[in-house]
Amino acid sequence: MPSPLSTRLPQLRKAKDFSGAVVALTGAGSGIGRALAVALASRGALLALSDITPGPLAETAELARAAGARDVLTTTVDVADRAAVEAWAAEVVAHHGRVNVLVNNAGVSLTGQFAELEHADMEWIVGINFWGVVHGTKAFLPHLIASGEGHVVTLSSLFGLLSVPGQSLYNATKYAVRGLTEALREEMLAAGHPVDVTVVHPGGIATGIVRNGRFADPDRGARTISTFDEVLARTTPEQAARTILSGMSRRKPRVLIGADAHLLHNFARFAGARYQDVVARATPADAQ
Template sequence: MTAIQGSAAAVTGAASGIGRALALELSLRGCDLALADRDEAGLQAVGAEIAKASQRKVTAHRLDVGEPGQIEDFARAAITAHPALNIVINNAGVALLGQFGEIEQAQMDWLFNINFWGTVHATRAFLPQLSRQREAHIVNISSIFGIVAPPGQSAYCAAKFAVRGFSESLRHELAVAGSPVKLSVVHPGGVATNIARNARTGTGVTDNARRAQSIERFDALAKTTPAAAALRIIAGIEKNRPRILIGNDARFMDLLQRFRPATYWKPLQRRIEKAAAKVATAK
């Protein structure tokens, strides 16, 4: 296990959503923090909120995880500020709406640079530091869409499946080498964040109603709060859980995929449409 009390953690995407909730909860449990995000105002707000509730050391770092050079700079600055840093949470991510034929290659590259390569580059940048600690932990945020793959999410699913594969293989490598570094890969289901509302749209998508419908469906499934997601991730760190599923929807989809690996989409589609219809009726 990796104890939270007395640790120091680097968290990307810390200005909002799950990252913000993680920062707040980790600080309350006695963890110092190096927080990173493109949203500098959001980072300052999180830092101020933490300062009101705890005396933990918090540093804020502007970071675009799609830029490898910035990740290297962040790692150096975070380690300098927190010499005993032993937890890295690769949380930053973006979304892209559109079927494969509606998405330009440049848009897919943009998403991959953040959602997949950002995770890989940050893991590489921090791993030497983590390997020197008595106990250390990497948390890579995938998605339930790293387990199931609905239509209209080809880019996002490809990246999140890649995060899952990278994380599982690296975890096995670390175990075989007897490394003190443990690794958890996280698969959130619907969490009430702004990722869907902030999603970019494929250049080939011309129907604005489709975007609105996609957001509405996401909202219908987003039953888990960021705070609840953060609590489950932290419990996973403490108990060294290799895979962390967040939300009843994620657990259902994981089981469905196991039982029907090639034919899960039709029953899953019916469940999603039913949930969306229920929300629409309640409005």
């Protein structure tokens, strides 16, 4: 006779197939979001794409159609606006009839020492990186449960696994996304809801997130952009999308992307809290 605990643990299930699945994706206008949209289109998914900028969003939709997407709904959405996200969720269900997957991908960056950051910039990044995930997940979750085969995916970061100087608010939002996602997965398992939950931790990905971000010090910002683009961004968005979809298909609770993410995550686990001392000493003051 199985123990009560065994009946509440996740059971082995076949790999997830995206063919015919309705996927809602935020931040689809560029970077990982665009790469995911194209990769999902090639796998037969039906798409509901959103972004705050309509031009790039339309370009992604055309790329998705060229990759084989049968149905692409595009909506301009500011994920920091709860009412806008709720209206988008209703539109997606009205258009597609259901939702199977939500990918909370939209995100921004804010670089600068905490003492130098402006409150307006801190509220901006929290509104998008954290509240955007809350709004999207809250609006879509009932539909994902009702689908009978749902999946919530959130984009945290390597900086949701360890902290670095000059990224205090970015770290804060990405740790928050990780905590929210892991608790949500536990809730879905405990309640027996048919919803998989995956949190993604990318390392350096060759996107415009840093280039298009905000900086407390513009001079340091220029150096940060150069370092990120030329040294740190070693993984392409297409490689990231393949890794994410592989992890989703295997229903993994956590997906790390890039050798840098794996290396630094393991270093932080090995060093414990003392990793902070090493990172602080290794970071030049003018790079923060």
